[in-house]
Amino acid sequence: MxxxxxxxxxxxxxxxxxxxxxxxxxxxxxxxxxxxxxxxxxxxxxxxxxxxxxxxxxxxxxxxxxxxxxxxxxxxxxxxxxxxxxxxxxxxxxxxxxxxxxxxxxxxxxxxxxxxxxxxxxxxxxxxxxxxxxxxxxxxxxxxxxxxxxNYKKGIDDDSYPIKVALSGHPYNIYDNFINMNIVNKLKKLGVGVVTEEVIDEDIKNREVSKLYKKPFWSFARNNYSFTSHMADQKLVNGIIYISSFACGIDSVVIELIKHNIEDFPLLVLKVDEHTGEAGLDTRIEAFVDMLERRRS
Ligand code: SF4
CATH class of the missing domain: 3.40.50 (Rossmann fold)
Known part of the structure; x- marks a missing residue:
């Protein structure tokens, strides 16, 4: 068969x-x-x-x-x-x-x-x-x-660059290089390392979501909220990039929760759909990295 x-x-x-x-x-x-x-x-x-x-x-x-x-x-x-x-x-x-x-x-x-x-x-x-x-x-x-x-382990944690960002979003947006237009490589070329949510422990995720008034109903919301919250609170990264699908109901809630939680910590939300142009995406990433470099210096 x-x-x-x-x-x-x-x-x-x-x-x-x-x-x-x-x-x-x-x-x-x-x-x-x-x-x-x-x-x-x-x-x-x-x-x-x-x-x-x-x-x-x-x-x-x-x-x-x-x-x-x-x-x-x-x-x-x-x-x-x-x-x-x-x-x-x-x-x-x-x-x-x-x-x-x-x-x-x-x-x-x-x-x-x-x-x-x-x-x-x-x-x-x-x-x-x-x-x-x-x-x-x-x-x-x-x-x-x-x-x-x-036995399967996945996730990225790259410390070999002067700037590091937390790359957040649903796994199919993070790991499908066609959907995200190869964002990890784009960032590397700009001198930026990436960390993804798989590298933090479950107990850290539980602790982060327990601070919320109501526990998230969706598994994706739990993972992305807890990851970004931990990275920003502990200042483990210079900024956060969230890849979101246009018309995703869950993201429309979780992105607002993240924004509210991290306040002025640098966050770039990239919305993708079938009309997203690579040049526009590149410009936004470059501008964000430029801002992170200036904050750092
Ligand atoms: S609506 Fe959002 S959570 Fe649902 S499949 Fe699409 S991207 Fe994933």
């Missing part, structure tokens, strides 16, 4: 799990290319106009590989932590894609709750049966996938 894995949305966080699980089940993986102009164009063509850029890009990844696979993985990620939720776009992602792109192969529909290993196994059992009915093989594939995911 050929199983398609679109390289979009939380693929950047959970690719070891999905790859290992389906490979161990004996499927042949068809993984979409890194995001490129053709994928973006396909996404814009098929997805509803109102969606944010990462969701459009995800549609493009599906469209690229749909004709080569028997089953396509569209993770309906519901919850990663207790009393926190993922964006509603993830909850309805399979329906959104199936109803937008014609001639789709079968797609995974089961909701994914990663609150515990047992809950995650519920997803694996339902989805794994699409590939094999051998329950021993399924359990073994699941164990291997969980282990592979737990």
């Amino acid at each position: 050929k199983v398609g894995i679109p390289k979009g949305l939380l693929y950047y966080d959970y690719q070891p799990f999905f790859h290992t699980f389906f490979e161990e089940l004996g499927a042949e993986l068809i993984v979409s290319s890194d995001t490129n102009k053709d994928i973006l164009d396909k996404g814009v063509k098929y997805c509803v106009d109102e969606a944010c850029l990462p969701v459009k890009v995800f549609h493009g990844h599906v469209a690229e590989i749909k004709d080569q696979c028997d089953l396509i993985v569209i993770p309906r990620i519901m919850q990663l932590r207790k009393r926190e939720f993922i964006c509603p776009k993830f909850c309805g992602l399979p329906e959104m894609v199936i109803n937008s792109i014609p001639d789709m192969p079968r797609a995974t529909m089961a909701p994914l709750y990663a609150l515990s290993k047992e809950r995650l196994f519920q997803w694996a059992k339902v989805v794994g049966k699409e590939v094999t009915h051998n329950t021993a093989k399924l359990s073994k594939a699941f164990e291997a996938a969980v282990e592979c995911q737990s």
Whole structure:
């Protein structure tokens, strides 16, 4: 069986799990290319106009590989932590894609709750049966996938430059170099190092959000708020750059929370959508770095 894995949305966080699980089940993986102009164009063509850029890009990844696979993985990620939720776009992602792109192969529909290993196994059992009915093989594939995911470390912490910024935003905006127009390299060329939220401990995140009147409802809000708050409070960076998708409801709240919290600490918010021009983005980054240099000197 050929199983398609679109390289979009939380693929950047959970690719070891999905790859290992389906490979161990004996499927042949068809993984979409890194995001490129053709994928973006396909996404814009098929997805509803109102969606944010990462969701459009995800549609493009599906469209690229749909004709080569028997089953396509569209993770309906519901919850990663207790009393926190993922964006509603993830909850309805399979329906959104199936109803937008014609001639789709079968797609995974089961909701994914990663609150515990047992809950995650519920997803694996339902989805794994699409590939094999051998329950021993399924359990073994699941164990291997969980282990592979737990050994996976990602994140950037680059101290080799005179200026350092906290790069905040959702993982697909930070790690998809087409969406963010290779911002990490742009910053390096300007003499700026980057740190991302994965480098701070969970207990620091918990402490930061506990200062809020109300705990954030969304996992993305928790991560980005706590990270920027810690970096600014402790003066661990010279500034913060937040990459946000145009039309993202969660970002519209969390960016205001961050601004209110860090007061006059330097913050650059870069909104991206399919119309964002690279020259405009470069100008804003250069102006921000120029300001950081002057503050430093
Ligand atoms: S959290 Fe924001 S950027 Fe991410 S899928 Fe939802 S609306 Fe789009």
